[in-house]
Every structure is written in structure tokens, then in C-alpha cells.
Amino acid sequence: MRITRLTTxxxxxxxxxxxxxxxxxRQIIDAFRELTRRLAAALQPLVRLAxxxxxxxEVPGRPAWQSPYGPPSRRRA
Structure with a gap:
């Protein structure tokens, strides 16, 4: 690409x-990388605790979204 309207x-x-x-x-990105690295290291004990x-x-054998009471009843028309 050649810019012709600017002087040298x-x-x-x-x-x-x-x-x-x-x-x-680049400095901002490096600072955020360091921040996230330190944050992950600081939160690791909390993760192990939880x-x-x-x-x-967690209930095995049933997805988290599925109701423990079974499927919804059908509407009567």
C-alpha cells in the first residue's frame, strides 16, 4: 500500500x-497475563476447598438440567 498524501x-x-x-x-497485554496468572494461583486453594x-x-445418573420429579405433565386440551 502506498500513501501518497503524506510527506516522508x-x-x-x-x-x-x-x-x-x-x-x-503489548505492556498492557503482558500485565493482564501476569494478573490472570497470579489470580489463578491465588484461587487454587479455594477451588480445592470447593x-x-x-x-x-452432584447427583450421579441425572443431568443437572433434568428435574428430579420427572418430566412435566401434559396439558389436557
């Missing part, structure tokens, strides 16, 4: 600004 100096300035913006966003309770709540 302007095109160079735009390229430098884009490079700075890319570096800035696993026995989750196992006690």
Missing part, C-alpha cells in the same frame, strides 16, 4: 506513533 516526515512520524502504540498495548462440596452436590 509525516509517514515516518505515523510509523513511530504506531510503534509506540503497539509497545504500549471440590468436595461440589462432589457431594
Amino acid at each position: 516526515e509525516q509517514a515516518r512520524a505515523v510509523g513511530e506513533a504506531l510503534a509506540r502504540a503497539a509497545a504500549f498495548f 471440590q468436595p462440596a461440589q462432589a457431594a452436590i
Whole structure:
């Protein structure tokens, strides 16, 4: 792609600004990656604590969405 309406100096300035913006966003992405890594590590003990309770709540042999009372009754017309 060729930009014909910018001077060489302007095109160079735009390229430098884009490079700075890319570096800035790269820093933000790296910070979020580190944040999520630390958050996952901090929540791991809570996950281990909740696993026995989750196992006690789950009823084997029936999907979670299925009613324990059976299918709904049919409407009478």
C-alpha cells in the first residue's frame, strides 16, 4: 500500500506513533497475563476447598438440567 498524501516526515512520524502504540498495548497485554496468572494461583486453594462440596452436590445418573420429579405433565386440551 502506498500513501501518497503524506510527506516522508509525516509517514515516518505515523510509523513511530504506531510503534509506540503497539509497545504500549503489548505492556498492557503482558500485565493482564501476569494478573490472570497470579489470580489463578491465588484461587487454587479455594477451588480445592470447593471440590468436595461440589462432589457431594452432584447427583450421579441425572443431568443437572433434568428435574428430579420427572418430566412435566401434559396439558389436557
